[in-house]
Amino acid sequence: MRWIVCIKQVPDTTEIRIDSRTNNLVREGIASIMNPYDCHALEAALQLRDQHGGQVTVVTMGPSQAEECLRDALAMGADEAVLLSDPAFRGADTLATSYTLAAAIRRLAPVQLIFCGKQAIDGDTAQVGPELAEWLGLPHIAGVEYLVVKANNITARREAESEYYLVEANLPALVTISRTMNEPRLPSVWGRLRANRTPITVWTGEDLDIDPNRIGLAGSPTRVKRIFYPQHQRQTQIRQGNAEQLSNWLVKTLAEERLL
């Protein structure tokens, strides 16, 4: 029985800074990492495998360098890794990404439970998980922070706007994992060694039962039309001085703005 974890390689966006002179993203030396949410998803899967048996399979769709995050996952304890890599997969939006992942997961059947991160820190859409579940015709529970797996079903807690829901779904199912769920383990030295020895399965479009019109850019209904940097539209007035002067200035300003 398989526990599938979908992982994505992302630039470490927390390290990204805007160059205040050119107003561009400074991306030099920004490392590629496993999407942080996916580390929590993997940790959840590893714990369940240790409890219930089976094997953890990590799957990523990306360029060949995405192999790095699969190696990290193997080092943490995943049993096998699949890289979906094909120039035809490029430019996929969430619909085409989830379609391609669904085709791969069908090939890995039977699966027990599929884990995704709640969202990726680059694309930030949180859409791949629910869309993947829909392609596979499975129930999904999003934003899970507590999970119990029984023989035929799962119980999960998801946070909504102002309440928590305790939700049950039959297996197989898909969950997207929130970062409050657990503390991901660090790879051990032994794990690293094992990861380097474990072969990675690479599948291209040819290996999957897919419609070429549904993958990559061709299969993507959305198009990025323009990318730009957020402009802070505020006309900042900055004052220096002693506390007395500064507080007088602010109180006067707030009074003028009718905020007192």
Added chain:
Amino acid sequence: MIIEGMAIVNEGCTACGACVDLCPVEAISLDLDEIPTDETDEYCDVWVWLETRDNRLEGVGLELLGIGRELADIKQEKLVGILLGSKLEGLAEKAISHGADRVWCITDPALEHYENGAYTAALTELINQEKPAIVLLGATPDGRDLAPRVAARLQTGLTADCTGLAIELETGNLLQTRPAFGGNIMATIITPHHRPQMATVRPQIMKARPADAARTGEILDYPFESGAWALTRILSQEDTQKQVNLEQADIIVAGGRGADGPEGLQLLQELATTLGGTLAVSRAPVEEGWIAPDYQVGQTGKTVAPRLYIACGISGTIQHLVGIQGADIVVAINRDPKAPIFQAADYGLVGDLFEIVPLLITKIRKIQKQRHQ
């Protein structure tokens, strides 16, 4: 992708198209092999999902009606509200007073609480039947759960967490602008050949229109056949016991690592109380354990839209700033003149918060006292 103003086309290319705009000699082109479909013409009207909780309208629905009204007016189409629930009395009228021309109601016991299987079935069926051009949902936990399920079932595009929506005049396409890369960049997304064009819209950004009781509209019930639509079962529901309601606060005084501990936050709470406002924090005080996570503003906290936001001892990283874009006036108090918060503020005070804030409290109280006399 664009790095340091230079277009880099490599294996990581996502065909985002940014390079095409940038190339000075039009050397780069994107072959989008677009499949022409004229079916898009059949689709018309702007729809918004009116999220309810305990049979009451959530605020985000009214915000969607506000922006939806603008889009529908430009396209000269109808604005349609969608209500799903078990008891919807009075809600459709309210939606009409806030801008809807028509409201579709699906009333069914299975829709009492949000459940993604039943809600997906109901919304998809209605969309297939009526063929709207645009469908907007709030980027709330439930909206972001429902929208991708519906979009995948309809096999159409979905743009996440938009902060800007407009109509491209030449094509009539919806221009959907959203932050990505943790708020470091903005992207404008289109769905040129698929309908409906779907988007989730970040709460607190769009403005609701004031209610106009004189507005009239059409209220329709859709005969939805109950069935085994549910994919999950809701076992129980538990309030998160929110002590704070930052989303609705008019005035917010926020503290960061510079507050230096619970006592510092206490001082800021005092300023907040003096101003009739609420205390909030950046992530640092939450991580330090000084305060509960409910108070956090930013990417992984709350998005706020107060009239006044006073940031004290907050450096102003992008993850914090994305939460305060909707604030009318931002004041920053920080002793480091180079702190990025100053670029995002209307008024900046370079100095020590422990010296400035007590003086502010005294001076504001003095003014308030004078007013009462």
